[in-house]
Amino acid sequence: MAVTYTWTCLLLWISISTQTTIPDAHVTCVFLEECVLPCSFQTDRDEVIRWLKQEVPVHSFQRGGEWSEHEQYAGRTSLFTHLVSRGNASLHLSGCGPRDRGIYKCHVRTSAGVHEAHVIVRVEAPVRALSLELSRLSGYEEVKCTTRHVYPAPHVAWATDPPTAQPLRPITRKLADRQGLYAVESRLRRLNSQSELTYICTVISSYGSQTWTASLREREINGVEGKDLTIPCHAPPYQPKSSVSWSFTNHNEEALILTYDSQSQLSFASAPWEACARLDVLRVPLGDGSLQLVNPVSLEHTGTYTCVYSSPQNTHTEHTGVNISAVTGERMRSQEESRWWIFAVVIAVLALALTGILGYLKVRGDQSKPRKRPEETSEMKPMKGKSQSTLTVECMCSTRPDHQLTVVSRTDHKKV
Known part of the structure; x- marks a missing residue:
């Protein structure tokens, strides 16, 4: 009894020592594409390879050949048979689908022992x-x-x-x-x-x-026919170095305006929009992809303008409803009248300024002239009334000091 127990323990120890296990591998397979489940072992003679999914046989190999063991994997599993002798027992799985996810076991038995490896498969x-x-x-x-x-x-x-x-x-x-x-x-x-x-x-x-992000904004702006208009579009901060495209929709008909490629930093405008749509390519890398309409026309350019920033896994869209108002005859007359009023106001301001300057110069000139002394005046101004008298003062002066000054006055009366 003791001998039997000893031999049993010895065989169990030999079995454990000859069996190798490596940590689990994680593989993500893409839907409907090919996938490889890795498995390697120490080469020896008489290899027998079996793949199982949660203890259900999937694929088997031995020197006589290989075959699929489950109808779910029929025609979709295979080994790299030319690499088995090099210790490669990886399983090739094609047409992956959600039913293929799970835990797979690679079991290899050789004359040297048993090798097992587990692969956790995810399908995405x-x-x-x-x-x-x-x-x-x-x-x-x-x-x-x-x-x-x-x-x-x-x-x-x-x-x-x-x-x-x-x-x-x-x-x-x-x-x-x-x-x-x-x-x-x-x-x-x-x-x-x-x-x-x-x-x-x-x-x-x-x-x-994966992380995908999409953002959307809407606005409405008004413009006047014949007057340049800027339609704003700004990239979000999380989306640098994006390509830009502008399109126009009017009466459910969409037309491409222009595109900008972030790699080449070049823009291309479609033929109808080359003369009336502009994009500042120097500002696009800074996040400003605003579009400038040159001399817009009411019927042709009223509609919805769509700006799209695009980069891998990120898009930002801005819809701008633009209404271009036509310039009618009455509006043109009012604009002409307003222009004439502005012109008249400017002329009036210039005239007042010129008058003020001339008045200032005249006053300054009068103040600079010399005034006459009172004793040099020999004739007095006449007085108003029924008659006017003229007083004439005659001075007889002598240079001799002993002579006195004699003043003779004569008054003439003249009837007015």
Whole structure:
């Protein structure tokens, strides 16, 4: 009895010592693409390889050949048979789908012992696109964020810029199709109390490997026919070095205006817009992609202008409704009259200024002339009345000191 127990313990020790196990490997397989589950071992003779998924046989190999052991994997699994002799027992899996996720075990038996390895497989259908648009089908305005053909179902988060104290209550629906892929649609009612908000939708993959962001803003501006108009568009701070595209929608017909490539830093305008639409390419890298309309026309340029900043996994859209007012005959007459009034006011101000300058110069000139002394005046001004008398003063002066000054006066009366 003791001998049997001893031999049993010895065989168990030999089995454990000849079996090697490595830490689990984590592999993320992309939906409908090929994937490799790694497994390596110490080479020896008479290799027998078996792959199992949660103890269910998947694929087997021995010197006679290889084969799939489950209908779910029929025609989709294989080994790199030319590398088995080098210790490579990795499993090649094609057409990956959500049903392929799980824990796989690689079991290799050779003449030297047994080798086992575990591989944790995740399957992901990554986000390929994210759209954000304004919807008015529900009786009120909603901002709708949508992504499709995603697995697993991602997380959706909303925010506004600037932040608002009013709570956001989005409604998010996640529906799976026959392949197990999700269509995600999240709706947020627009806050009418704050019209200048930017709505931001962020989608994060379930495994945290991806983060997509889309933002949207709307505004309305007015312009006058024949007067240059700047339509603003500014990139958010989290989206540097983005490409820009401008489009125009009028009567449900969309037309491309121009595009700007962030790599080449060059812009291209479509033929109808070359003469009337401009973009400052020096300011676009700084986040200013505003469009300038040159000499706009009411019927041709009234509509919705859409500016889109795009970079990998990020988009920012601004819709601007532009109304170009036509210049009517009455408005033209009023503008002409206003111009004449401005011209008259300018002329009047210049005349007053010139009069003031001349008056100042005259007063200054009179003050600079010398005044006559009273004793040099020999004739007095006549007095008003019925008759006018003239007083004539005759002075006879002598230079001799002993002579006295004799003054003779004569008054002449003349009748007026």
